[in-house]
Amino acid sequence: MPAVQETVDQVRRIDVDQYKYGFETLIESDKAPRGLNDDVIRFISAKKNEPQWMLDWRLEAYRRWQTMREPTWAKVHYPPIDYQDLYYYSAPKKKDGPKSLDEIDPEILETYRKLGIPLREQEVLLGVQRPAGDDADGEGQTNGKRVAVDAVFDSVSVATTFKEELGKAGVLFMPISEALQEHPELVKKYLGTVVPVTDNFFATLNSAVFSDGSFVYVPPGVRCPMELSTYFRINERNTGQFERTLIIADKGSYVSYLEGCTAPSRDENQLHAAVVELIALDDAEIKYSTIQNWYPGDREGKGGVYNFVTKRGDCRGARSKISWTQLETGSAITWKYPSCILRGDDSRGEFYSIAISNGHQQVDSGTKMLHLGKNTISRIISKGIAAGKSQNTYRGLVSAHRKAKNARNFTNCDSLLIGEKCGAHTVPYIEAKNSSAVIEHEATTSKISEDTLFYCMQRGLSQEEAVALVVNGFVKDVLQTLPMEFAVEAQKLISVSLEGSVG
Amino acid sequence: MALLEIKNLHVEVDGKQILNGLSLAVEKGQIAAIMGPNGSGKSTLAHVLAGKADYEVTSGQVLFNGEDLLAMSPDERAAKGMFLAFQYPLEIPGVATMTFLRTALNAQRKKRGEEELSPPDFNRRVFDVAAKLEIDRDMLRRGVNVGFSGGEKKRNEVLQMALLEPKLCVLDETDSGLDIDALKVVAEGVNRLRSPERSFVLITHYQRLLNYIIPDVVHVLSRGRIARSGGKELAHELEARGYAQYQEELAS
Numbered sequence: 001m002p003a004v005q006e007t008v009d010q011v012r013r014i015d016v017d018q019y020k021y022g023f024e025t026l027i028e029s030d031k032a033p034r035g036l037n038d039d040v041i042r043f044i045s046a047k048k049n050e051p052q053w054m055l056d057w058r059l060e061a062y063r064r065w066q067t068m069r070e071p072t073w074a075k076v077h078y079p080p081i082d083y084q085d086l087y088y089y090s091a092p093k094k095k096d097g098p099k100s101l102d103e104i105d106p107e108i109l110e111t112y113r114k115l116g117i118p119l120r121e122q123e124v125l126l127g128v129q130r131p132a133g134d135d136a137d138g139e140g141q142t143n144g145k146r147v148a149v150d151a152v153f154d155s156v157s158v159a160t161t162f163k164e165e166l167g168k169a170g171v172l173f174m175p176i177s178e179a180l181q182e183h184p185e186l187v188k189k190y191l192g193t194v195v196p197v198t199d200n201f202f203a204t205l206n207s208a209v210f211s212d213g214s215f216v217y218v219p220p221g222v223r224c225p226m227e228l229s230t231y232f233r234i235n236e237r238n239t240g241q242f243e244r245t246l247i248i249a250d251k252g253s254y255v256s257y258l259e260g261c262t263a264p265s266r267d268e269n270q271l272h273a274a275v276v277e278l279i280a281l282d283d284a285e286i287k288y289s290t291i292q293n294w295y296p297g298d299r300e301g302k303g304g305v306y307n308f309v310t311k312r313g314d315c316r317g318a319r320s321k322i323s324w325t326q327l328e329t330g331s332a333i334t335w336k337y338p339s340c341i342l343r344g345d346d347s348r349g350e351f352y353s354i355a356i357s358n359g360h361q362q363v364d365s366g367t368k369m370l371h372l373g374k375n376t377i378s379r380i381i382s383k384g385i386a387a388g389k390s391q392n393t394y395r396g397l398v399s400a401h402r403k404a405k406n407a408r409n410f411t412n413c414d415s416l417l418i419g420e421k422c423g424a425h426t427v428p429y430i431e432a433k434n435s436s437a438v439i440e441h442e443a444t445t446s447k448i449s450e451d452t453l454f455y456c457m458q459r460g461l462s463q464e465e466a467v468a469l470v471v472n473g474f475v476k477d478v479l480q481t482l483p484m485e486f487a488v489e490a491q492k493l494i495s496v497s498l499e500g501s502v503g
Numbered sequence: 504m505a506l507l508e509i510k511n512l513h514v515e516v517d518g519k520q521i522l523n524g525l526s527l528a529v530e531k532g533q534i535a536a537i538m539g540p541n542g543s544g545k546s547t548l549a550h551v552l553a554g555k556a557d558y559e560v561t562s563g564q565v566l567f568n569g570e571d572l573l574a575m576s577p578d579e580r581a582a583k584g585m586f587l588a589f590q591y592p593l594e595i596p597g598v599a600t601m602t603f604l605r606t607a608l609n610a611q612r613k614k615r616g617e618e619e620l621s622p623p624d625f626n627r628r629v630f631d632v633a634a635k636l637e638i639d640r641d642m643l644r645r646g647v648n649v650g651f652s653g654g655e656k657k658r659n660e661v662l663q664m665a666l667l668e669p670k671l672c673v674l675d676e677t678d679s680g681l682d683i684d685a686l687k688v689v690a691e692g693v694n695r696l697r698s699p700e701r702s703f704v705l706i707t708h709y710q711r712l713l714n715y716i717i718p719d720v721v722h723v724l725s726r727g728r729i730a731r732s733g734g735k736e737l738a739h740e741l742e743a744r745g746y747a748q749y750q751e752e753l754a755s
């Protein structure tokens with residue numbers, strides 16, 4: 001069973017079980033007043049019972065943020081965001097959810113059906129409220145494959161599963177709010193060390209108001225016994241989402257983390273500005289995979305999620321390795337550059353990306369590989385697919401520092417255009433400050449060929465099946481880097497997201 | 504009843520008249536060869552039958568099993584048993600041949616309301632047909648036609664044909680680019696598929712192919728219409744004398 005389905009099973013169970021954890025009273029109330037000021041930040045921090053240093057950190061970020069401007073260099077266009085008109089904190093509410101699937105837009109249900117998500121799981125995804133105890137058979141184990149889930153409902157992580165087993169291995173996996181209570185020294189040591197508070201407009205905003213997110217610490221020499229997976233969703237109107245994730249792989253450890261999300265359709269734009277920080281110490285490896293499928297807006301380009309994310313990994317130790325794999329199909333706007341700082345000697349960074357845009361979507365995504373250490377290696381494989389009236393930009397930076405002797409990079413950046421009204425753009429920046437660095441860049445742009453589609457159709461495939469097949473072939477190299485459970489689902493998602501892209 | 508019946512077909516491409524009142528009937532179980540000079544419209548005919556866009560049918564009619572073929576989308580035609588072995592098979596990078604075959608077969612079966620083939624059954628069938636066509640399994644794992652030699656691409660077309668079991672097989676110069684051994688393998692592949700229920704249209708420039716696949720009838724296509732039809736001896740005559748007389752006949 002695909003990971004997300006399992007994840008959903010888990011979430012479903014949590015949804016039912018949460019009363020046991022005593023969240024009931026919290027859930028009813030909390031929402032910060034609209035807008036942003038010192039008091040709202042104090043409110044958020046107090047809600048989470050944070051230590052003083054955390055509050056100070058947030059307030060400092062807020063001060064910096066007020067002096068910053070929203071970046072305009074990306075090739076994306078959207079109406080100005082009124083940051084004082086958003087809510088910055090809301091706990092999950094039980095009451096607003098639809099009572100049954102009958103209340104859901106049939107188009108969304110159709111999409112879920114095509115993705116092969118079973119009914120019960122659809123209910124979870126769409127926030128259908130059933131009486132507690134109605135359904136609690138979800139076991140955390142299917143096909144012998146295990147996925148541990150830390151669920152983020154709106155802004156608050158309500159539960160964590162598999163904790164015991166992970167505990168035996170010594171792996172810490174919990175909401176970051178909980179880590180602040182239980183392991184404040186770890187959080188304090190690493191938080192903001194990869195993405196500094198002042199990094200960029202959206203990251204700084206996140207630092208001020210982040211609500212929750214996942215925290216992972218894998219101790220030295222431990223190979224994390226299961227894939228870690230977080231399931232995000234957005235279901236509160238006008239609620240900014242400010243997830244904060246921090247993953248630390250200590251010396252010689254290994255962890256694979258999956259992140260996947262789907263959101264119900266909303267008419268209003270929803271801002272999402274997450275920060276993800278990864279830290280790999282000597283000989284450690286982190287594999288971070290994402291399937292992003294947020295609401296992209298309707299046919300006219302109305303609504304849809306604005307996704308402004310800062311993801312960065314620090315190969316802090318020698319021989320460490322970080323690899324990002326992403327499948328981006330959703331959101332009205334995607335602004336996202338998962339990057340690697342190759343600080344440790346002989347460290348290695350990888351970025352594998354499939355970015356699909358259709359309809360009126362705008363994607364500006366890519367990566368930065370910053371070579372600081374000796375003999376560092378990076379590899380970038382980016383596949384951009386633009387259909388409909390969408391715009392799809394790859395933006396990448398590869399830089400080799402003066403001391404990064406023998407740094408090597410290989411970049412392959414392919415774009416595929418479907419139809420006449422979309423655009424694909426490649427913006428590579430290369431900076432080599434030492435002569436031993438070898439940086440290779442390959443890029444191609446092609447159109448999906450009518451002749452190829454005809455060939456497939458002559459063999460019996462419908463036009464949409466033909467497009468999906470050709471596109472799946474185009475992205476194969478990257479699909480292969482996804483964990484198995486994700487790959488199957490990813491393939492389906494690709495077909496669904498390209499529907500209506502031709503003819 | 505004729506399986507395929509083409510009546511007075513006129514086809515334009517980019518405003519240029521290519522088929523010019525072509526009429527032709529192919530009986531069930533019949534093997535019809537179509538020969539004709541370069542640019543006479545043979546591939547155009549094949550493409551129009553398969554439903555390629557860009558070809559404008561300005562008048563005429565095509566019946567397939569009594570149904571209006573021209574009203575159907577290419578994939579509907581395929582599901583109803585229309586198969587075209589391409590003169591220039593396309594490459595699909597990243598899609599393993601095996602995946603392509605399975606997707607195609609299951610798509611057709613689904614359209615016909617049949618069950619999908621189970622993976623073991625499917626594999627058995629593919630490996631069986633591939634072995635007969637001397638296609639090794641390694642090739643089936645590679646991207647569709649990617650890096651295949653000219654001859655391998657043609658054999659891959661026949662593999663697909665054998666697997667999909669169509670009612671009408673149009674082979675557009677499947678013999679071109681084949682060495683003599685491969686030609687025999689392909690011809691045997693075609694001959695194995697012969698049945699009273701299945702018809703073939705062999706488009707070829709060379710009488711050589713027709714030594715291995717004996718046609719019931721030979722048509723000469725010139726300037727967008729059938730200029731002459733005859734038995735298999737017509738192919739020999741064309742080989743000896745060329746097309747000059749047909750070009751003139753029509754010009755006058």
Ligand SMILES: Nc1ncnc2c1ncn2[C@@H]1O[C@H](COP(=O)(O)OP(=O)(O)OP(=O)(O)O)[C@@H](O)[C@H]1O
Pocket residue numbers: 516517519521539540541542543544545546547548557
């Ligand atoms: N897209 C097109 N635009 C303009 N002319 C075209 C187009 N496609 C085909 N033609 C012309 O139509 C005529 C018939 O072409 P077709 O490919 O059907 O010939 P053929 O009989 O298959 O030739 P050959 O034996 O060389 O394969 C040629 O003159 C060709 O140039």
Ligand SMILES: [Mg+2]
Pocket residue numbers: 545546547590675676
């Ligand atoms: Mg031709």
